[in-house]
Amino acid sequence: MTVSTAIARLNAADAEFARHLDHLLSWESVSDDAVNQRVLDIIKGVRERGDAALVEYTQRFDGVEASSMADLIIDRARLELALTRISPAQRTALEKAAERVRVYHERQKQDSWQYTEADGTVLGQKVTPLDRAGLYVPGGKASYPSSVLMNAIPAKVAGVTEVVMVVPTPRGEVNELVLAAACIAGVDRVFTIGGAQAVAALAYGTESVPKVDKVVGPGNIYVATAKRHVFGQVGIDMIAGPSEILVVCDGQTDPDWIAMDLFSQAEHDEDAQAILVSPDAEFLDRVAASINKLLPTMERAGIIEKSINGRGALIQVRDMQQAIEVANRIAPEHLELSVADPQAWLPQIRHAGAIFMGRHTSEALGDYCAGPNHVLPTSGTARFSSPLGVYDFQKRSSIIFCSEQGASELGQTASVLARGESLTAHARSAEYRILDQDQGN
Known part of the structure; x- marks a missing residue:
């Protein structure tokens, strides 16, 4: 050549x-009309027919002989078997990489915080991990065990209760390194499905695939297009x-x-x-x-x-x-x-x-x-976005507690601003808490 x-x-x-x-x-990462319509049809099929659609699409697109979803589920024992099938050098490399990734991401973990003002008002932020995260991993020859570590470990460090991995196995090709990486990273459930149908299953749930809160991980144009369409139903990491x-x-x-x-x-x-x-x-x-x-x-x-x-x-x-x-x-x-x-x-x-x-x-x-994550912003988006991290698997809730005095003082400020916006119910709601009731008339 x-x-x-x-x-x-x-x-x-x-x-x-x-x-x-x-x-x-x-x-331009925008899909053409044909790809876009095909993805929409696949998402619709998964939403309407659940597991049956997943089995059908996996047979059609991946050439996998599957009669039911039971054929597309990998249990924990199979992940542990993969650890014995890879070479000792490969296992050592995966474990060393996983430990370095884990140590780095532990430093990103955010804790809840509060502070108390002089009048007793308490303000703060409650940091909570997502309940469930979905990890898309390319399969077949384009297999990346490193992506399993980079996506699953931050989720686990964040405290995500359940990490669900989807990985296609075209023509039945199973990558032992990917399964071994999933075992080491602590992935909880694995389904051998891929493409837009896997993204749809994670976003909406089926009889077998649980609905997740966020979908992360790289994929082809069909995966990227599906992630665009399900965003809002679930969170996504990025369109890479x-x-x-x-x-x-x-x-x-x-x-x-x-x-x-x-x-x-x-x-x-x-x-x-x-x-x-x-x-x-x-x-x-x-x-x-x-x-x-x-x-x-x-x-x-x-x-x-x-x-x-x-x-x-x-x-x-x-x-x-x-x-x-x-x-x-x-x-x-x-x-x-x-x-x-x-x-x-x-x-x-x-x-x-x-x-x-x-x-x-x-x-x-x-x-x-x-150690740092290799899931990174592309196409100039580093101007406003960051690498995948523990913070992507945590959400933040504001905490506000007002003492009687604090509610009275803040209520006066809120009253003026609310009436300035012609939102009378807002104003009166705040005014009820003002200690000098004459100000609320």
């Missing part, structure tokens, strides 16, 4: 740079676009390392995006040479080639300050600061899903075992 790249070269000094960068970054990496380098890192870091995201799929920004034009040339040298050695060379040629870029900037400006403009999912002193530049980074500091910190470590 012959592979080669013609990765785009951009220069921030060019008058048309902003337009070219916007074109490079543009990504293709994977992205942005490397900012001062030109002193081994160009082979940088090329492979770009490949690490490009190999996900043809729409993934890998960009390098550097003030050193000669270094960009060296990385381009490394890309062409190393690409033929890659197992997924065809995918990488299409990704690099279609959405990749090498961007020359004036200096490191401008490199940071470009990084903030892109707001990448993964940002590598492959520079001598990354800590010095960190305060200037405003938008990034995860920031990998220094030459030795490859993005791949974050994907598997560093």
